[in-house]
Structure formats: C-alpha cells, structure tokens
Amino acid sequence: MKRYIAPVLIGLIGSAVLISLGVWQVQRLAWKEAILAEIESGILAAPVPVPQSPDPADDQYLPVRVTGQPDPRELHFLVSTRKLGPGFRIITAFETDTGRRLLLDHGFVPTDAKTAPRPPQLLTVTGNLHWPEERDRFTPENDPETNYWYAREVPLLAKELNTEPTLVIAREITPADPSITPLPVDTTGIPNDHLGYAVTWFGLAACWLGMTALQLWRISRRNP
Template sequence: MLRLRPVLLPLLVVLPVLAVLLGLGTWQVQRLAWKTELIARIADAEAAPAIPLPAEPEPFTKVFVTGRFDHAREALLGLEVRGATLGARLLTPLLREGADPILVDRGWVPVQGDRPIARPEGEQRVTGFIREGETAGRFAAADDVPGRRFYTFDPAAIGAALGLPRVAPFGLTAMGEGGGLPEPARTLPRPTNNHLGYVVTWYGVAAALAGVFLVWARRRLKEDA
C-alpha cells in the first residue's frame, strides 16, 4: 500500500470519472438496441398492409380510416423548407361517424403562393400512420391560435383552438404518391440512429483515460522505486 501511495489520490479521482464514462457508454448501447428495434418495427409497419383504425393504436401503425374532411377548420403545423420554398404541414380534421374527429396531417403546402390545394369533399378513405401527440418544450415556438399556426402537435389544444371540444388523442399522417398539393408523406419517418458513434466515443474516451493513467502510474512508481 505504501508503494502505491504516490498514485493513490490520482486513482481516486480517475475511478469515478472512468465509471461515469463507462456508464454513458453502456447507456448508449441500450439506446442503440432500442433505436435499432424501433427502426425495424417502423420498416415492418411500412411494408405491412394498412389495417382499420383500432381504438388505441400504437405509434407508427399503418391504418386507414373513413370520414369527411372539415376544410373550414384546417390549420398549419410547423415549418419545413423544401428547395427554396417555406412551407408547413396542412392539418385538417376528419369527421367520423360515431367517433371523435381525428386531426389528419394531409401533407406539405407552401406558406405563401397561389398554387391550388386539393380539398376533396364527401366521404374519404385516408391511409397513413399514427402520430403521437406532443408536449410543448421549454423552447418551442408559441402557437398562433388566431392565425391557426401551430408548432407543437397537441391534438387536444389544436382541436380546442379549432372549435372541436373532442378530438382523438393522436393524429394521422396521410400517405400517398403526391403529384399536387398537399404533398403527403411517402414513407414512415425513421429517427436518426447515431448511438453507435456515441458508444465508440464514450468507451474510447474511457479506454484512453485508463491507458494514460496506467502509463503515468507505471512511470511514477518506477521513479519512486
């Protein structure tokens, strides 16, 4: 123990840091497994045929639903630039017989311009995937309720702002081939998966720290021998 005294204090400093780095690396391994499974489930859902909308659908489930669009209550969600054109997602309530309306993201439209936007009338069958509701973050842009411009997809809040006392607690992102406005989604969204890089980073830093300390400790012990 006396022989190790010169490196004991640095060792007590290095060990907690090393434990934190290894913990972060292990956490990213778990996140990598979760994200990989999620992306695989999304790919499976995209390849599967659409099913009738269940009462409590899982996120990203590919479904179809019938109803009538209430174009008088449409709104815009978020901001998205395509090419040099600023646009947003067109939200339109779909009125359903015997069920709460559901907010449908019909696709991207330019914020300004005079390009015609299709607004089909009568009974429609809409195919798409389930979108979860969101909670506004601390730095989220404030919704413009009078202008019907929303930046957080909160179905209850948006529905109330549009004069709908009850709406489904989830939304539906319409899918299609496009060809006009709005431009619907063509595939299900896939979250980015950068966790492998984080795993390499945290474990790499931990290995480097351990290596540097071992080299330094060995040299220090030789000097004191």
C-alpha cells in the first residue's frame, strides 16, 4: 500500500489546485459580466451635455448629445468589422453651437467611399465620450501625409485638428448621412476571457486525475 501513497497525494493535491483555479475563474467571470452589464447600461443611459472639463477616467463612455458643425477636413482611420468588412472611420473636428471644438467619430465608410464629398452641415450628435487605447507594439505608425491613421490617440488627434482632447463617438447623427454607418461604443472591445481560462484549468485537472489513475494502474501491475 505504501507505494500508492505518493502518487495519490500528488494526484489529489495537484487536481485540487487546478480545480480551485478553475473555480476562481468562474467567480471572476461572474464579476466581469456584472461590470460589463453596468458599463452597457451606462453607455445607453440618457445623454447629457458634454462636461466642460471631461475626465478620461470618470467620463469614459459618458452618453452625450451635442449640436454643431463638422470641419471639412477628415482623418481616415483604417478599420475592419465583421459585418461591414474593411473600410475607414471618419473623424473630424466638430464646432459646437456653444463655440467648443471637439473631436467627432462619425462612423464607418467603405474603402471606395473614403474620399466621397461630405459637405459640412448642422448636426445633432448623440453618442459617447471615449479615450481609446488602441496602440500596441504591432500598430503601424500613423501617416498624416497620406491620411492613413491606425490608432485613435486623442491627444495627438486634438493637436492635429486643433480641438479639445475630447472624442465623441457617434451613436446617432441627425440628419443622417446614408454613406456613413455609425460604429457606436459598446463592450465588445473589453476582454472577457475568464470562461476560457476556467475550461482550461478544469481540463488540466481532468488530465491530472487521468494521469494519476494511469500511474496507479501501472503500479498495480508491477510485481509486489
């Protein structure tokens, strides 16, 4: 019997550790889903005027409504969506009816409509404030000379277009431009991988127990 003690202890302790990690990830999944639900409800809340000095931490995703006119100059951000395919986000300066200059993300246009004329007109925009973090070591450098942009870095864009460092992502624009499809803020870009991690830990625990059972079977086949 002594020869079984060490494999049994190793099997039970190892599987217990792996199962506890899986349970922890399930708990983290419930926590993350609650956070995402709270963010989603905040995104879709009743819009308010843009704060005078919005804070990237406190006002992230704040629903706002603003009226004004976009500048003619556009910045084109390369993007690809599952439903719409490849194309460009259109971002302009937006001069409000109160005299502020903000950044406005109008939405998506297909590649062949990137340079289509879009005459400035008075717009009412309902959307959300956002300070995206899209740059990592794989992101190409923006190319202002050819108007190809890859990351919405709000301070850089504000300097480029002479605006406040405040970006409004349009959810609805009135009157609507049929050539532009808004890409509103949602929670799809917030990672939630806890279910996958939980399945991995539970799978490893099952493998650990299986290997332990195999080891015990091998020991039982040996001569005493």
